[in-house]
Amino acid sequence: ELKVEQNPLFLSMQEGKNYTIYCNYSTTSDRLYWYRQDPGKSLESLFVLLSNGAVKQEGRLMASLDTKARLSTLHITAAVHDLSATYFCAVDIGGSNYQLIWGAGTKLIIKP
Amino acid sequence: DADVTQTPRNRITKTGKRIMLECSQTKGHDRMYWYRQDPGLGLRLIYYSFDVKDINKGEISDGYSVSRQAQAKFSLSLESAIPNQTALYFCATSAPGDTQYFGPGTRLTVL
Numbered sequence: 001e002l003k004v005e006q007n008p009l010f011l012s013m014q015e016g017k018n019y020t021i022y023c024n025y026s027t028t029s030d031r032l033y034w035y036r037q038d039p040g041k042s043l044e045s046l047f048v049l050l051s052n053g054a055v056k057q058e059g060r061l062m063a064s065l066d067t068k069a070r071l072s073t074l075h076i077t078a079a080v081h082d083l084s085a086t087y088f089c090a091v092d093i094g095g096s097n098y099q100l101i102w103g104a105g106t107k108l109i110i111k112p
Numbered sequence: 113d114a115d116v117t118q119t120p121r122n123r124i125t126k127t128g129k130r131i132m133l134e135c136s137q138t139k140g141h142d143r144m145y146w147y148r149q150d151p152g153l154g155l156r157l158i159y160y161s162f163d164v165k166d167i168n169k170g171e172i173s174d175g176y177s178v179s180r181q182a183q184a185k186f187s188l189s190l191e192s193a194i195p196n197q198t199a200l201y202f203c204a205t206s207a208p209g210d211t212q213y214f215g216p217g218t219r220l221t222v223l
Contacts, residue, residue, distance in 0.1 A: 009152075033211055033212075042202065042214045043155075043204075043214045044214075045212070090155075100157075102154040103154055104152060104153060104154040105152075
C-alpha cells in the first residue's frame with residue numbers, strides 16, 4: 001500500500017525557533033509537493049520538488065527532497081506567527097495516471 | 113477573479129437528498145480533480161478527469177458520481193447523501209506534472 005507519512009502531526013513552537021517537518025513515502029517517486037492550508041481555507045502550493053537533491057526556499061521556509069531515502073523535509077527558520085497553518089506534503093506516484101498521495105498534514109502553531 | 117471557483121460554498125442537506133457541487137476553472141487546464149477532506153485524514157481523491165472524455169475513479173468514489181461538462185467545468189454529485197459524507201470538498205486543477213490549484217472548498221453537512 002502506498003503511504004505518505006508526515007511527522008509530527010502537531011507542532012507548537014515559539015517564535016524565533018527553528019524546526020523541521022518530515023515527509024516519508026513508501027514508493028519510488030521523484031516529484032513531491034508541499035502545500036499550506038490556513039484554518040477554513042483552501043490549499044496553497046508552496047514548493048514543487050522535481051528531482052533528487054532538489055532544494056527550494058521561500059522566505060523562512062526551505063524544502064528538500066531525497067528520493068533515495070524517500071524523504072522530504074520542510075524546514076522553518078526563525079518561525080513567526082504568520083507561518084501558523086497546516087502543511088501537507090503530496091507525492092506523485094507517476095505513471096500514466098497522475099495522482100497525488102497525500103500526507104495527513106502537520107498542524108503548526110507558532111506562539112508569540 | 114479566482115482561477116478555480118466552487119459553488120455552493122456551504123450546503124446543509126438531509127439524508128437521502130441528491131446534491132450537486134460545481135467547479136469551474138479559468139486556468140485552461142485539462143486535468144481536474146475532486147477531493148474530500150476530513151479532520152486528521154488529509155485529502156482523499158474521489159474522482160479525477162484528464163480531459164472531457166476521460167474520467168477516473170479515485171480512492172473513495174463509492175456514493176459519488178461526476179460529470180465533466182466542458183474543459184472548464186467538473187461537477188460532483190451525491191445521489192443519495194448520507195451523514196458520513198459530511199466533509200469539506202475541494203476541486204482542483206492542474207497541467208500535466210505540475211502542482212494542483214485548489215478551489216475555495218464546499219463545506220457540506222448531511223443531517
